[in-house]
Amino acid sequence: xxTIVYRIYQICIAAPILLVLTLLTALVTIAGSxxxxxxxxxxxxxxxxxxxxxxxxxxxxxxxxHYDIHRxxxxxxxxxHQGAFDIFLIYGFLGRNxxxxxxxxxxxxxxxxxxCQAAGHIFVDKSGPKKVQETIExxxxxxxxxxxxxxxxxxxRTYTGHMGSFKKGAFQLADNLQLPVVPLSINGSFEVLxxxxxxxxxxxxxxxxxxxxxxxxxxxxxxxxxxxxAYAAIQEGLPEKxxxxxxxxxxxxxx
Numbered sequence: 001x002x003t004i005v006y007r008i009y010q011i012c013i014a015a016p017i018l019l020v021l022t023l024l025t026a027l028v029t030i031a032g033s034x035x036x037x038x039x040x041x042x043x044x045x046x047x048x049x050x051x052x053x054x055x056x057x058x059x060x061x062x063x064x065x066h067y068d069i070h071r072x073x074x075x076x077x078x079x080x081h082q083g084a085f086d087i088f089l090i091y092g093f094l095g096r097n098x099x100x101x102x103x104x105x106x107x108x109x110x111x112x113x114x115x116c117q118a119a120g121h122i123f124v125d126k127s128g129p130k131k132v133q134e135t136i137e138x139x140x141x142x143x144x145x146x147x148x149x150x151x152x153x154x155x156x157r158t159y160t161g162h163m164g165s166f167k168k169g170a171f172q173l174a175d176n177l178q179l180p181v182v183p184l185s186i187n188g189s190f191e192v193l194x195x196x197x198x199x200x201x202x203x204x205x206x207x208x209x210x211x212x213x214x215x216x217x218x219x220x221x222x223x224x225x226x227x228x229x230a231y232a233a234i235q236e237g238l239p240e241k242x243x244x245x246x247x248x249x250x251x252x253x254x255x
Contacts (some may be wrong), residue, residue: 001136006058006202007199010016010057010199010200014056014057016053017054017056018053018056018057020083020111020127021049021052021053022049022111023066023111023145025045025046025048026111026112026114026115027111028041028045028163029041029042029045029046029115029116029118029119030114030118033118033119033120034118038118038119038120039097039120039147041116041118042099042119042120042121043097043098043119045213046091046119046157047091047092048092049073049092050086050087050088050089050090050091050092050093051092051201053091053092053120054085054089054092054100054205055090057202057204057220058202059085059192059200059204060118060202060204060205061092061093061204061205061206061207062192062204062205062206062207063087063094063206063207063208063209064206064207064208064209065185065210065237066182066209066210066211066212067209067210068094068211068212069182069209069212070146071146072145072146073146073149073180073254074143074144074145074146074148074149074150074179075096075148075149075150075179075180075181075182075212076143076148076149076170076173076174076179076180076181076182076205077090077096077098077149077150077151077181077182077183077184077187078150078152078166078170078171078181078182078183078230078234079150079151079152079153079183079184079185079234080152080154080158080163080185080186080234080238081152081154081155081156081157081158081159081186082157082158082186082187082188082189082194083157083158083189083190083192083193083194083195084157084189084193084195085189085192085193085205086143086152086157086186086189089186089189089205089207090150090184090186090207093174094150094207094209096146096148097146097147098147098148098149098150099119099120099121099122099142099143099147099148099149099150100116100121100122100149100150100151100192101122101124101149101150101151101170102116102119102121102122102124103121103123103124104123104124104125104126106123107123112146120142122139122142122149123135124133124134124169129217136173136176138174139173139177139192140177143179148185149170149173151169151170153166153167153168153169153170153171153227153230154166154167155167157179157194157195158190158195159194159195159196161190161194161241162242162243162244163231163234163235163238163242163244164232166225166227166230168227171223171226171227171230172223173213174226175215175218175219175226178215178218179215180212180213180214180215181212181213181226181230182209182210182211182212183210183211183213183229183230183231183233183234183237184207184209184210184234185207185208185210185233185234185235185236185237185238186205186206186207187205187208187237187238188203188204188205188206189205190242190248191203192198192205208237210233210234210236210237211223211233212232213226213229213233223249
């Protein structure tokens with residue numbers, strides 16, 4: 001499909017369909033979570049919505065990597081943040097029931113924010129020590145019996161395709177709860193829709209699951225070690241043009 005034809009398709013056909021799908025998904029999630037199980041309604045409508053977005057926009061997806069992920073084990077998945085389509089790639093194709101860890105400000109997005117709140121996703125409030133502790137306790141009660149968490153430790157999307165520095169919040173949480181961390185490499189989302197915006201481009205997205213990193217101890221050394229291993233694993237799953245030199249990686253980890 002030519003570029004011009006694909007842009008016309010986006011505007012005239014895909015965009016109206018996806019807008020309706022987004023509203024329906026939000027309403028179904030809110031209603032379902034109210035009358036039923038948030039663990040079900042907070043995941044499956046979003047999963048189907050994300051898959052449909054990729055299919056309707058004709059974006060091919062591939063998932064590969066490590067499959068030794070146990071259904072009854074809770075994990076903290078950490079991924080590089082290439083672009084807006086990271087959400088659809090993970091939600092639609094990770095294949096694990098999970099909650100997102102997201103900025104408190106996202107709660108104000110019409111319909112979507114309310115749906116995320118109803119589904120039990122974890123909003124991070126850093127306004128004070130008490131709020132941070134409440135976030136940890138929310139996670140502690142949520143991450144049980146195979147329910148996992150997905151975090152973008154960079155905290156924001158990249159401008160260049162390269163990974164930025166990791167914030168240690170997700171790794172502190174994993175250390176506090178003694179949960180394994182699973183690195184995820186996202187490749188192709190930057191080409192589909194970078195942070196700088198523009199039209200969506202058709203480009204294959206690849207989600208690579210790496211081997212789980214289990215806690216070896218508890219405390220600052222375990223946090224630092226897990227961050228280093230996760231950063232290295234994610235970078236290994238990226239194409240050469242988006243990898244950093246070893247010395248740059250060390251500076252990024254220790255900042």
